[in-house]
Amino acid sequence: MKIAVACSDLVMAGGLIRFERVGQCIAAWGHELAFVCFSGKPEYRFPTQLRAISIDEAILETIQRHASRPVSAKLAHPKATPEPAKTCNAC
16 A cells, blocks of 8 residues: 655654654555655655655556556455554554
8 A cells, every 4th residue: 555645845843754654664564655745846854765756746656556457346345344453563
């Protein structure tokens, strides 16, 4: 799963740094977290290991991802059973 964290820019703030730790934790489960900067081309104002992309790049990735794979029957079914929650000891 890909998770987008919307922000104006990559400024050093408690909220964004918190997402940095979450992104590192969920990467162990095969998920990806990226900062989506609405100010245009992202400027890194704090060291991050996560991707920072513009809103245009996020839209393009979403379109490409959904065009290349069909919706699974499980996701299309309105009563699909959610997966059990996972725990992370690193967070």
